[in-house]
Structure formats: C-alpha cells, structure tokens
Amino acid sequence: MSNPNDKLIRMATQMADFFRSQPDRPAPEAVADHINHNWAPRMRQDFVALINSGAEADPIVRDAAAFVRLVQQGCDAPT
Structure with missing residues (x-):
C-alpha cells in the first residue's frame, strides 16, 4: 500500500x-488554483506541510505550495 x-x-x-x-x-498558480478549488482543507494542509518539510517534488509543485490557501486554526470559514 502506498x-x-x-x-x-x-x-x-x-x-x-x-x-x-x-x-x-x-x-x-494554475496548480494551486486547482488544488484550492478541488482539494479538501486537510489535503491542502498535508500537501503544504509535505513541501515545507522538504519532500521531493517537481519545481512547479514546490512553487505552487506558496499559493495554496490554508484554513486558519480556529476559523470555520471556508477558504
């Protein structure tokens, strides 16, 4: 299992x-836009954490992480 x-x-x-x-x-920006509109907040959070921890990724994927919107702690409003 992967x-x-x-x-x-x-x-x-x-x-x-x-x-x-x-x-x-x-x-x-296009990758991040797709992620922001189609991935659940938890997926976005995990993705950004992976990139920030140094996961091996395509340069476009690494750059996209900066544009991914995250839900702020204690905030119920969607982003």
Missing part, C-alpha cells in the same frame, strides 16, 4: 505536467 502523502505529491505533479503546457497563466 503512502497517502506520496499520492498528494503525485496528483500535484500530474497537474504540473498538464499546466506546464498551458501558456495562458503561470503553472504554479
């Missing part, structure tokens, strides 16, 4: 591969 964290990086890498070929906007 590590769930590996799956987050793998999914983000697939997005990076797609958005790399789209010239209309920077790929890191």
Whole structure:
C-alpha cells in the first residue's frame, strides 16, 4: 500500500505536467488554483506541510505550495 502523502505529491505533479503546457497563466498558480478549488482543507494542509518539510517534488509543485490557501486554526470559514 502506498503512502497517502506520496499520492498528494503525485496528483500535484500530474497537474504540473498538464499546466506546464498551458501558456495562458503561470503553472504554479494554475496548480494551486486547482488544488484550492478541488482539494479538501486537510489535503491542502498535508500537501503544504509535505513541501515545507522538504519532500521531493517537481519545481512547479514546490512553487505552487506558496499559493495554496490554508484554513486558519480556529476559523470555520471556508477558504
């Protein structure tokens, strides 16, 4: 069975591969936008934590982490 964290990086890498070929906007921002709109808050939190801890990832995936919105502690409002 694979590590769930590996799956987050793998999914983000697939997005990076797609958005790399789209010239209309920077790929890191496009990846983050997709993550922000389609991933649950916990997935986003785990993804950013992985990147911040030094997980091996595509440069676009690493750059995208800076644009991923996180839910603030004690805040119930969606982001």
